[in-house]
Amino acid sequence: MALVEVTKIQNCTVLTLxxxxxxxxxxxxxxxxxxxxxxxxxxxxxxxxxxxxxxGPAFCxxxxxxxxxxxxRGEGDQLQQIYAGFLAVANCSLPTIAAINGPAVGAGMxxxxxxDVRIMAxxxxxxxxxxxxxxHPGGGHTWMLHREVNWQxxxxxxxxxxxxxxxxxxxxxxxxxxxxNDDLIEAALEFVKQTGKxxxxxxxxxxxxxxxxxxxxHHQDALDLEFDKQVWSLQQPEAxxxxxxxxxxxxx
Numbered sequence: 001m002a003l004v005e006v007t008k009i010q011n012c013t014v015l016t017l018x019x020x021x022x023x024x025x026x027x028x029x030x031x032x033x034x035x036x037x038x039x040x041x042x043x044x045x046x047x048x049x050x051x052x053x054x055x056g057p058a059f060c061x062x063x064x065x066x067x068x069x070x071x072x073r074g075e076g077d078q079l080q081q082i083y084a085g086f087l088a089v090a091n092c093s094l095p096t097i098a099a100i101n102g103p104a105v106g107a108g109m110x111x112x113x114x115x116d117v118r119i120m121a122x123x124x125x126x127x128x129x130x131x132x133x134x135x136h137p138g139g140g141h142t143w144m145l146h147r148e149v150n151w152q153x154x155x156x157x158x159x160x161x162x163x164x165x166x167x168x169x170x171x172x173x174x175x176x177x178x179x180x181n182d183d184l185i186e187a188a189l190e191f192v193k194q195t196g197k198x199x200x201x202x203x204x205x206x207x208x209x210x211x212x213x214x215x216x217x218h219h220q221d222a223l224d225l226e227f228d229k230q231v232w233s234l235q236q237p238e239a240x241x242x243x244x245x246x247x248x249x250x251x252x
Contacts, residue, residue, distance in 0.1 A: 013040075015037050017052075024056065025062060026111070048095070051099050058105075059124065062105045093208070098112040099187075100120045100121065119175065121184045123166075126163070202233060202238070208229075
């Protein structure tokens with residue numbers, strides 16, 4: 001049985017974690033399948049976005065406990081293999097959405113944070129949980145969380161164990177939308193429709209620029225990083241036709 005189900009809907013690949021009886025815990029096999037499917041989506045010229053969701057009541061309940069115990073005994077590199085799964089999502093060149101259908105816990109929250117945008121079902125929760133079970137956060141969790149929220153919000157979740165509802169996630173910027181449980185996948189697919197209207201290469205280059213400019217200190221540095229890509233876009237038929245149409249309208 002595939003631990004990650006793949007569905008292609010128009011220009012979107014939907015990846016569904018498919019081990020509901022285990023609350024979709026991240027195993028090395030599941031992480032390997034995530035890597036494989038992300039690579040396939042990036043290689044498919046028809047795919048312009050990726051949605052990651054879970055089957056059953058949970059989005060992802062964290063790393064497999066057996067793998068964590070093995071790592072504690074110094075056996076193998078299971079943790080690194082699990083990290084590689086959500087790093088593949090984090091490094092994906094295409095726009096990514098986490099459609100969070102239920103609790104996203106520990107490494108499962110890492111997977112959600114690895115996506116560009118998070119849409120949460122009303123019953124979904126975000127729970128770091130690391131300290132509650134005596135673990136130091138891993139997989140870049142503190143770094144990813146800091147990039148999304150301020151110190152107080154990160155400390156509340158990490159140090160004080162606050163579990164974040166979908167409503168609060170939207171309020172503090174950890175999620176973009178909160179939707180009814182039954183509407184989650186439909187809402188995520190509706191959200192990615194706009195990507196189908198843009199060229200794939202333009203999406204990839206724009207996401208790359210977002211990454212490049214995120215930490216620059218000066219406006220001029222950002223301008224310089226964007227300049228060649230914007231000139232490239234002006235030379236593409238999509239922009240040329242749109243600009244010509246707008247130009248003709250104002251000249252009438």
